[in-house]
Amino acid sequence: MKTLIAISIIVLVAIALVPQIAHAQLAQQTAPEKYLDLRATVWNEFFRMTTAAFTVGAVVSGTMIWLVWRFRESNPKNKAPTRWEHLDDPAAGDPEEGH
Amino acid sequence: MGHDTAEWVFVAVVIAILVYVGADSWYTEKLVEDVPADATVIKVTGQQWYWSFEHPNGTKEISTLHLKVNHAYKFEIYSRDVMHSFNIPDWVVFEDAVPGHVNHAWFAPNQVGTYPIQCREYCGLLHYNMRGTLVVEPDSKT
Amino acid sequence: MVLELQKPRPVWQIMFSTHHTDVGYLYLVFGITFLFMGGVLAMIIRTHLFFPGQGVLISDSATFNRIFTVHGLTMLFLFALPVANGIGNILVPIMVRYKDMAYPKLNAIAFWMNPVGAALLWLGFSDTTWVSYAPYSVIRAPGPAADMFIFGMKILGISSILSSINFVVTVIKCKHPDMPLRRVPLFAWSMLTVSLMTIVAMPTYAAALIMMLTDRLGISGFFNPWAGGDPIAYLHLFWFTFHPEVYIFLLPAIGMMYEIIPRFSRKPLYSQASGVFAFVMLGIVGFASWGHHMYSTGMDFTTKVVFMIGTLAAVPASGMHVFNFLATMWGGRIRFSAPMKFSVGGIALFFSAGAGGVLNSAMPLDFITHGTYWVVGHMHLFLIGTIGFGFVGMIYYMFPYITGRMYSEKLASAHFVLMFWGTVQTFFTQHILGLMGMPRRVYDYPTSFTSWTILNQISTVGAWLIGASFVIFLASLIYFSAKGKPANMDDPWGIGGKYYYPVAAKNPHGGHSGY
Numbered sequence: 001m002k003t004l005i006a007i008s009i010i011v012l013v014a015i016a017l018v019p020q021i022a023h024a025q026l027a028q029q030t031a032p033e034k035y036l037d038l039r040a041t042v043w044n045e046f047f048r049m050t051t052a053a054f055t056v057g058a059v060v061s062g063t064m065i066w067l068v069w070r071f072r073e074s075n076p077k078n079k080a081p082t083r084w085e086h087l088d089d090p091a092a093g094d095p096e097e098g099h
Numbered sequence: 100m101g102h103d104t105a106e107w108v109f110v111a112v113v114i115a116i117l118v119y120v121g122a123d124s125w126y127t128e129k130l131v132e133d134v135p136a137d138a139t140v141i142k143v144t145g146q147q148w149y150w151s152f153e154h155p156n157g158t159k160e161i162s163t164l165h166l167k168v169n170h171a172y173k174f175e176i177y178s179r180d181v182m183h184s185f186n187i188p189d190w191v192v193f194e195d196a197v198p199g200h201v202n203h204a205w206f207a208p209n210q211v212g213t214y215p216i217q218c219r220e221y222c223g224l225l226h227y228n229m230r231g232t233l234v235v236e237p238d239s240k241t
Numbered sequence: 242m243v244l245e246l247q248k249p250r251p252v253w254q255i256m257f258s259t260h261h262t263d264v265g266y267l268y269l270v271f272g273i274t275f276l277f278m279g280g281v282l283a284m285i286i287r288t289h290l291f292f293p294g295q296g297v298l299i300s301d302s303a304t305f306n307r308i309f310t311v312h313g314l315t316m317l318f319l320f321a322l323p324v325a326n327g328i329g330n331i332l333v334p335i336m337v338r339y340k341d342m343a344y345p346k347l348n349a350i351a352f353w354m355n356p357v358g359a360a361l362l363w364l365g366f367s368d369t370t371w372v373s374y375a376p377y378s379v380i381r382a383p384g385p386a387a388d389m390f391i392f393g394m395k396i397l398g399i400s401s402i403l404s405s406i407n408f409v410v411t412v413i414k415c416k417h418p419d420m421p422l423r424r425v426p427l428f429a430w431s432m433l434t435v436s437l438m439t440i441v442a443m444p445t446y447a448a449a450l451i452m453m454l455t456d457r458l459g460i461s462g463f464f465n466p467w468a469g470g471d472p473i474a475y476l477h478l479f480w481f482t483f484h485p486e487v488y489i490f491l492l493p494a495i496g497m498m499y500e501i502i503p504r505f506s507r508k509p510l511y512s513q514a515s516g517v518f519a520f521v522m523l524g525i526v527g528f529a530s531w532g533h534h535m536y537s538t539g540m541d542f543t544t545k546v547v548f549m550i551g552t553l554a555a556v557p558a559s560g561m562h563v564f565n566f567l568a569t570m571w572g573g574r575i576r577f578s579a580p581m582k583f584s585v586g587g588i589a590l591f592f593s594a595g596a597g598g599v600l601n602s603a604m605p606l607d608f609i610t611h612g613t614y615w616v617v618g619h620m621h622l623f624l625i626g627t628i629g630f631g632f633v634g635m636i637y638y639m640f641p642y643i644t645g646r647m648y649s650e651k652l653a654s655a656h657f658v659l660m661f662w663g664t665v666q667t668f669f670t671q672h673i674l675g676l677m678g679m680p681r682r683v684y685d686y687p688t689s690f691t692s693w694t695i696l697n698q699i700s701t702v703g704a705w706l707i708g709a710s711f712v713i714f715l716a717s718l719i720y721f722s723a724k725g726k727p728a729n730m731d732d733p734w735g736i737g738g739k740y741y742y743p744v745a746a747k748n749p750h751g752g753h754s755g756y
Contacts, residue, residue, distance in 0.1 A: 035135055035171045035207035039191040042605045045127040049603055052116060053596040060563070060592050067567060068585060071506070073574045081737075082507050082574050089738050091503035091510065106515060106564055113560045117553045117599070124603035125546060131605050132542055147381070181377040182472060184537065184612055188678025193608045195538045197473060198376060199466030202539040219612035219680040221370050223381055224302055227683035 016051055134205045138171035145176070145183030145196035148225035150216060162231040164216065167238045171207040184220035187233055195220055208235040259345035261330050264352050266643070268327025271355060272320050273636070273718070278363075279315035280711055282308050287667075287704035290697050294688040302684035306368040307386070309682060313371035314390075316624065317490065318397050319359050324632050325493035326352075326404050328639065329432040332500075333408060336429040337416035342407050351407065354400035358393045365389025370682060372483075375464030375475035379456045391454050398447050405436035405443075412436075427516045431496025434524040435489040441528070442489070446482035449475060473538055480531035488527040488555075491623065492520060494631025495562050498584045501638055502566055505581035506573030507736055511565050519565070522558040530555060536607040545604050552602035559595055563588060578734045579653035583634030586661045590626025594619060597672065615675025618668040625664050625707070633660070633714065640718075641733040646725030652717045659710035666703030670696050 071078060084090035141164070142153040152160045166172055176185050178196035185204065186193045194204040216231035255263045286309055289298045299305045330348065334341055342348045367390035369378040378387055412433045416425060425433075453475070455461040462468020464475040503510045510516065529551030536545055566588050575581065597619045601610055610616060633656075640648050674696045679686060686693050732738065 034169065035209075036130060036133070037209060038131060038206050039189070041127060041130055042191045042608050045123065045603065045605050046600070046609060048123060049120060049600050049606065052120065053600060056116065057592065057596055061589060063567060064585070064589060067570050068575070068577075071570055071573050071575050073576050078574045082572070084509060085507050085574075085737050087738065090507045091738070105568070106512070106561070109564050110557050110561065113557050117556055120599055120603055121549060121553055124549065124605055128542065128545065128604040131608075181381055182374055186612075186678070186680070191608045193537060193611065197538055199471055200473070200539050215678075217678070217680055221306075221374070221377070221682040223368075223377060224306070226306075227302060227680075227685050230687070 012055060016048075134173050134203070135171040135207070138173040138205055138207075140173050140175055141166075143174045143176045143185050143196070144179055145185060145218065145222075145229075146179035147181065147223055148218070148229040150185065150218075150229070150231045162216075163234060164231065165234045165236060166208060168208055168211050168235050169238060171205060173203060173205040176202040176204065181222050182220050183218045183222050183229065186217050186219040187214055188217065189214040190233075193219065211235050211237050259341075259349045261334050261342045261345065261348065264342075264345075264348050265327045265330035267352050268323045268330060268355075269636070269639075269643075271352075271359075272323035272327055275315050275319035275323070275359065277711065277715060279312050279320055280708065282312035282315065283704065284708045286312065287701040290686075291701040293686050293694055293697070296685075299684070303368060305684040306370070306682070307366045310367055310370050310390075311362060314362050314394075315359075317371065318394070319355070319362070321490045321624070321628055321632075322397075322401055323355055324636075325432075325435070325490070326401075328497065328632075328635055329408060329428075329493065331639070333411055333429045333432050334415075336426045337412055338420065339411060339415040339417070343410035343415050344407050347403055348407050351400045351403040354396050354403075358395075358397035358400065361389045361393030361396065365393065372479060373453070374479075375453065375456070375470075375472040376466060378453060379465050380467075384457070388454065388457065391450050391457075395447065395450050398443050398450070401439050402443050402447075405439040408432050408436040409440070423514065423517060427499035427510070427513065427520070428493075428496035430517055430520050431492040431499070434520045435492050438485050438489050438524050438527060442482045442485040445478050449478035449482075452478075473535070476535050476538060477531070480534045481528075484531035484534065485527045487623070488523050490628050492523065494587065494628040494635075495520075497631045497635040497638075498566060498587060501580045501584045501634055502569050504738075505578060505584075505734070505736060506570050506575050507738075508569060508573040511568035511571075515561050516565055519558040519561040522561075523555060526551065526554045526558065530602075533602050533607075536604060537611050549602055549604055553599070556595065556599060559591075563592060576734060576736050578637075578736075579648070579650060579657065580634040580638035582654070582657045583630045583637065586657065587627050587630030587634065590622055590630065590661075590664060593669075594622035594626055597622065610675055612680055613675035614671045614679045614681055617681045618671030618675060621668045621671070622664070625660075626668070629664075630660075636718075640721070641728035641730070644722040644725070645728060645730065646721055646723075647728040647733060648717050648721045648725060652713055656710045656713045656717070659706050659713070663703045663706030663708075663710060667700050667707065668703075670700040670703065674700065 069075070082090065140155055144151045144153075149162050150164075151162075152164045154160075174185065174192070174194070176194050176196045178198040180198065182198070183196040184193065185196055187206070190206045190208060192204050192206045194202045196202065212235055214233040214235070216233050218226060218229035222229065255266060258264070285298055286305070289305065291297070299308065330342065365386040365388070367373075367382065367386040369382045369387050369390060373382070373387070373390065412425060412429055413422070416422070452461065452463040456463055456465050456468075456470070462470040464470045464472050466472065499510065499516060530548055532540065532544060532548030533552045536548075540548075566584075570585075577585075597615075600606055601616070601619060610619075637648060637653055640646075674693065675681075677690075677692060677696070679690075679693055679697075686697070688694060729735070
């Protein structure tokens, strides 16, 4: 599991970095423009930000989907009541103890 | 009650991402706000409901703006009545026209063509129709 | 009336009551009524934009401008605030174990200012947009609509200050002496936070409204450049109130999710302390970010940076809420009844809206997104996706408590699926439209831009789905409050435990039979 997580992090970093390195090399080969290409600069920033946003989004929504699937009450693994359910109000119990 | 390590790690990751977002946009904004010194100044005036333009040599245009490719242009944006917002979406040029203020935007088109100009701040009845055209022409000298 | 049908009371008894549950019911009925009135306007707007260049439904842009203005005002001030206040009125005194709100008469007065403000907004039907930027609202907006808008907003503002004072005093001074402030349930904490924020933020806008009125009358020239004023001053005053106001709309919905999620996970909340911390944190840093609405007004680099940092500072606190929700669900045994479905859907959309918000706050991206449909999509994801989902979930949660009857779980599921799908389709599409450069608040767009047409049509179909889901909602509210099966009042959803806030409220007029 840990190696899997490590590999996926490395892959994600590579996906984010490789196009930028490639782009930087391309930019060195072509003659430098006289002026800054405003729209390219801003849109590149936009795509860097969306890469970050969608990566985080994938993690968060993946966690949520897994949570909903795993801890739904109809999941066979969830037959046993939680340790707070004998209380009058499980939601007001102490998260540490459950007595 | 109480936090645990997982929450601290989570908050740290969020802050790290935000620092990246902040630093990256600080750097980019710095690049973008740096207007080239040799930019030609175009006066842009917004009024209900059309744009008018004035070139440095005194030529005036209404609704259609003719510019040359591979030159830098700096817009001085004025408004004659209410707030407007000068916008060329294809070139990411965008700045409000505020009466009583002079605002600036700049760009250097590197592609010949015809592009829409529009108003992006609500300015009344015909706000939706406050459109113009930018024509980027080939530079005859080169 | 759908209220308290098990032991009916004459309507006037509820209307002239100062009891906190009765005032709460009035707020709820008022807010839900205006949800549907504002919703009809939204359907008209979206259907109109389905057919560019034909003037379908709305034949002139003046009417269109008035419709989207009143749609915005209605949804924000006549739906979101009253519903939050209504649920707050019913639950907060019970949560802090007090017999009523601190000032019952003030409470009723604060409510009865709402219909007056609503009448002014709807009869005026102003075209200033809900932000009513000067100088348009000063020199060009037609009267008497704009003046009625000013007075209507004035009255609604005073009303929300009065009810905020009431909530603050109720929570801080009237809570049970055995209950330390940090143990007060998180929904009451959210109402406390937003009430304090309202008291700090709202006077600024109240001042700006008076300045705008005297400007319109020609007495002064605060915002009128031809009289020596500056429109940017209005923008600062406006957004100093209304960026915090964004959190004032949002936090009650988060508080409601804190109420629902542990119950349906059959598990205590992960951390009360981090919930309280995140509320207070948002309440403070919410005041540090208003300038991000004004990047394009000629703001200098340093100011932009300051406001960008202020905006980003709100993100960790919002993230702590999401973390708290997910950690609460972790290890639970979750029953996905309607309130839980809406809460979980709300968290997912809250995250999407928040991620879009981080992109917005990056200064260079303002060139792309500001004033376009991106912003429309972004803020609707918050307003429907988070606030709407939280409120609808809470209304389903309160339904058996108020009516003594059960709604249909199947219809509620249909409502949820349609609303979730519709919200995603409508507002994610609007983000893309914004990236293509379509400005917001436009009556029409050129038919030659075919991609705009297609995306607008996709967005409109999504809006129709949301509309259909709310037809189901309205029908079930009316039908099941009269004809629904009697609910098991100890445990309406069969999730175990005996907790039942609203019957603990002792209404002098009787209220529920047998409790």
